[in-house]
Amino acid sequence: MMGPRIVVGVDGSTGSRAAVRWAATEALLRGAELRVLTAYHLPGAGAETGDILHDAVTYARAVAPGVEVTCMALAGYAVPVLLHAAEVADVVVVGCRHGGGLPGAPHGTVGTQVATHARCCVVVVRGRSGSGTGPVVVGVGDQAADGGVIGRAFEEAALHDAAVLAVTTQDPELADSLAVWREKFPDVPADCEVAEGDPGKVLTDRSRQARLVAVGPRRHGFEGVMLGAIGGRLLDHADCPVLIARP
Incomplete structure (x- = not known):
């Protein structure tokens, strides 16, 4: 029987790095698997995609040692890729975009579309870096x-x-x-x-x-x-x- 799974979408941006930190911390607390996911749709994007995943997985393991971390790069656009992943996830985590980002959507729409249409809980990580305090x-x-x-x-x-x-x-x-x-x-x-x-x-x-x-x-x-x-x-x-x- 599959245990809890948290999926985090990454794109190499500062916003996705914050999402990885939040997702890894949550996975550690919940005893969940963390799946790091990115999407690509341009030919020849393999090297860049590999670097993005490697950096995200390395960071996740540093933030939350002992968490089971897997990674996937899937062909397609960000929103449908993340929505498909949400079918078998407990939580999908995405960062706040400030330019750049997962391919396939204009500025600022990936988190909104995933939050609107996903069948599981969605966390959009945004705001101040010191948001680990308070109620x-x-x-x-x-x-x-x-x-x-x-x-x-x-x-x-x-x-x-x-x-x-x-x-x-x-x-x-x-x-x-x-x-x-x-x-x-x-x-x-x-x-x-x-x-x-x-x-x-x-x-x-x-x-x-x-x-x-x-x-x-x-x-x-x-x-x-x-x-x-x-x-x-x-x-x-x-x-x-x-x-x-x-x-």
């Missing part, structure tokens, strides 16, 4: 719909010995709704905040002191999922990694 912030709208997202936030906080801050602009009874998660994770400090204003802006503001911001995708139609305005704003402006959590 896990979770945005809550509909308690029934966001229960899994809250649970994932508590899980992340427990792994990283951090606190949870649940933020809502809609539900003044959020504190009562956290009781079940406090019971499941008694060692995780948890607080809640009922804020006023645009939810995306509120969560972006809270990201400046957070180690991670977690939100859920918005449901659309029978099976469709879309990222939504809140997730989209965070992927563009958050000052820490962003988790789009799925069950």
Whole structure:
């Protein structure tokens, strides 16, 4: 039976290096396999692709000694390659692009498209380099719909010995709704905040002191999922990694 797997997309950029660090640290905490993945579509790209993978794998092993690291270079464009990998992954991790990047998409769209369409959780690593401190912030709208997202936030906080801050602009009874998660994770400090204003802006503001911001995708139609305005704003402006959590 296959154990947990984290996939990280790399392209040799500073953003993908940050993604490798985040993914390797998470793999170590979870006892997961780390798969380093890159895509190529130009003939003769083999040497460059090999260097990218070698550097990423070497860095991952330095960050998290003992983690099982595998690597793959697949022909194709970044988004479909990563979405295919997501079919057998627990988490897909990508970096924030600042020019250059995995082939096949304009600036800034790989993370957004993967976060929108992947069937597993997606983390877009962005923001300040010192985001390894502070609480896990979770945005809550509909308690029934966001229960899994809250649970994932508590899980992340427990792994990283951090606190949870649940933020809502809609539900003044959020504190009562956290009781079940406090019971499941008694060692995780948890607080809640009922804020006023645009939810995306509120969560972006809270990201400046957070180690991670977690939100859920918005449901659309029978099976469709879309990222939504809140997730989209965070992927563009958050000052820490962003988790789009799925069950």
